[in-house]
Amino acid sequence: MNNKTVSAKRAFELMEKLGYERVSCTEEEKRAAEELKQEAASFGLDCTIEEFEVEAGAVKKAVFKVVEPYEQEYEITGFIRSASTPENGVDLDFVYAENALEANLVGVEGKAILINGRFTLDAYERIQKAKPAAIITFSGTLIDELDKTDLDIRKIREIYTERHGENVLVNMRAFDALDIVKRGAKKVHIELVSEQQTGISRNVCGEIRGTEYPDEIVSFGAHFDSVYFSTGVYDNMSGSVIIMELARYFMANPPKRTLKFNWYGSEEQGLLGSKAYVKAHEEELKNHRLMINVDVAAPILGKELIFTMGTEQLKHYADTMMKELGRAAVVEDDTYSSDSIPFADNGVPAINFCRFGAPGTAFIHDRYDNLKYGYMSAEALDITLQNALEFSKRVINAPVFPIERKISDSMKEKVDKYLCKKKD
Ligand SMILES: [Zn+2]
Secondary structure (H helix, E strand, C coil): CCCCCCCHHHHHHHHHHCCCCCECCCHHHHHHHHHHHHHHHHCCCCEEEEEEEEEEEEEEEEEEEEEECCCEEECEEECECCCCCCCCCEEEEEEECCCCCHHHHCCCCCCEEECCCCCCHHHHHHHHHHCCCEEEEEECCCCCCHHHCCCCCCECCHHHHHHHCCCCEEEEEHHHHHHHHHCCCCEEEEEEEEEEEEEEEEEEEEEECCCCEEEEEEEEEEECCECCCCCCHHHHHHHHHHHHHHHHHHHHCCCCEEEEEEEECCHHHCCHHHHHHHHHCHHHHCCEEEEEEECCCCECCEEEEEEEECCHHHHHHHHHHHHHHCCCCEEEECCCCCCHHHHHHCCCCEEEEEEEECCCCCCCCCCCCCHHHCCECHHHHHHHHHHHHHHHHHHHCCCCCCCCCCCCHHHHHHHHHHCCCCCC
16 A cells, blocks of 8 residues: 555554643634644645534522422533523423423423433423423433543533524433432422623634646545543544644645545534535535544544444445545444535535444543553554545546445435424
């Protein structure tokens, strides 16, 4: 393999350098965008930073107490973009509403309801129709240790509030949720001060012009933001540094087709960076033939997965190519919750390269997504890097573009479902 221009070791070092919390719209997300731009410039790829607006906010105060039949305060976090309570808080009757089925929601108007885990858009619709005054979710497990885990900070997405209105939304730990239900909480006090504002997030975008078919575009994508408490090295600085190496390769080996390299911000908030990109580049998108996304790589104990989003032809093509190369990867024709979705939604086939840690050996979306736990390596990162490189080289430099620009009806349906599109 002609892969001397790429180096998993260098990629891993860049991942270490950028291994700090990079939450949507924060200074750190901005700093990471600038550092990615600088890295690309170091080998001659000029990138622009494309800003976009994000409905965001901050919770300034969040208090939760059971006041009847016993008194106790519990740790909570308020959802970003939640409604606020009145200034001194509210005392509300408390109901455990399980999974928020209709029967769970009879008579909850004006009360605080606790529901299991997360809620779907459908569940939120049912809940809002029942008009509770506050919604409590929980996260984590009963065996969490306080000093070893963080209470999730959640956000209520725009699609929820636009369709079904706002509410007071808080999150608590699973063992506290068990405690209050077990002890028969009847009345609770909630104080929540939530400020809503528009934040600025950004994508880092570069282009390498094709030498033979400049009007045919293949884009590479990887998100570089993280969630709270997470340094997001596994999810997804690993993918970001992999496409950086691919950019380096194609700078040194000019491609026949035009390439776009996009590092997306705010993926963790609902694929906002890639959604902003497809919107801002609507005209250009007609020339996009394929999107190649890398999201999670590098766990030492892991397996390679490839998710194709196009037609069965793309799946078989990728599967056959990996077999021909003797490279182990499970190839599936399925949606993957990442920046490839907005492309497929706009008719651009996509392929996702990823490496999942074996169960219990790699962590995302919490403080354990951190290099200090030692479950990632440059050698493991190199496997995904080489898979993506080998696939990309062949596709991008093929005399005839080998992938049809088509999304199958079944894939369209899956993407629509993922994006909660209305079925009317
Ligand atoms: Zn991710």
